[in-house]
Amino acid sequence: MTERLAALKAGEEDPAGLRRTGIDAIGDLPWGTHFAHFYEDREGLFAVLVPFFKAGLESNEFCVWIVADPVGVEDAKKALRLAMPDFEYYLSKEQIEFIPHTEWYTKVRPFDARTVLEGWVSKYIQGLAMGCQGLRASGNTSWLNKEGWDAFIRYEREVDNVIGSYRMLALCSYSLDNCGAEELLDVVSTHPFALI
Numbered sequence: 389m390t391e392r393l394a395a396l397k398a399g400e401e402d403p404a405g406l407r408r409t410g411i412d413a414i415g416d417l418p419w420g421t422h423f424a425h426f427y428e429d430r431e432g433l434f435a436v437l438v439p440f441f442k443a444g445l446e447s448n449e450f451c452v453w454i455v456a457d458p459v460g461v462e463d464a465k466k467a468l469r470l471a472m473p474d475f476e477y478y479l480s481k482e483q484i485e486f487i488p489h490t491e492w493y494t495k496v497r498p499f500d501a502r503t504v505l506e507g508w509v510s511k512y513i514q515g516l517a518m519g520c521q522g523l524r525a526s527g528n529t530s531w532l533n534k535e536g537w538d539a540f541i542r543y544e545r546e547v548d549n550v551i552g553s554y555r556m557l558a559l560c561s562y563s564l565d566n567c568g569a570e571e572l573l574d575v576v577s578t579h580p581f582a583l584i
Contacts, residue, residue: 407522407557410443411436413583419522420552424575424582425561430458433561434467436583437526440559442471444524445478449557450515454527456489483520485511489531499536501543505550512554522555530563537571544578 406416414423427433437453444451455464464486469475478484496503512523532540544560551558562575564584576582 407449407524408443408447409557410439410441411583412439414581417557419555419557422547422551422558422560422579424579425559426564426567426572426575426582426584427561428564430463433459433528437464437559437561438467438471440526441468441484441524444557445472445475445483448483448519448521449524450511450518450520450522451484452511452523452525453484453486454489454492454525455486456528456530458530459528461486461488481518483518489528493527493529494531499539499543501539501546504543505546508547508550508556508558509554512556522557524557526559526561528561528563530561530566532566537574541574541578544575547578548580 405418407419409415409417417423425433425436427436441451441453453464455461459467465475465479468484472478492507493499493504508523508525511525515523529540547558547560550556560575560579562571567575
């Protein structure tokens with residue numbers, strides 16, 4: 389077991405094709421997994437995303453964190469610095485990118501699923517060119533409003549088709565304040581599982 393953990397931490401492929409998530413509640417997952425996370429506040433967001441990205445960096449994965457309220461780019465960097473004494477090394481290697489949601493999800497108006505999906509594949513290719521094992525990504529959907537909800541849920545259904553074809557792990561974060569019963573059901577139905 390210890391050798392397997394050491395191999396996963398070094399970014400080597402597990403014989404079963406699993407990657408460390410850094411999230412104790414779910415353990416290791418195969419490439420191509422796309423799952424959701426519901427959070428109440430900044431602390432809840434950081435409690436899942438910081439270990440998720442820490443594990444990705446330590447496993448030689450290219451990491452992309454799409455940030456939105458209640459967290460900004462500098463907040464995310466600060467949280468990872470606190471969790472990883474060697475975080476500056478990964479930052480200097482450009483192994484992690486922090487992108488505001490306005491430059492990723494809402495750069496094109498109205499929201500265009502195809503553009504965002506192509507963006508994920510582009511980031512995957514960028515990571516491979518850098519010598520990374522694959523792509524680890526997360527996007528916070530706190531910016532999403534009721535008018536754009538249906539289009540975004542259609543996008544979430546397409547994400548599995550894209551993510552499942554590549555060496556990617558994707559974690560979508562949803563604010564519980566923005567989700568009623570119908571939205572919760574939509575999120576759960578478009579992801580293999582969700583953490584609350």
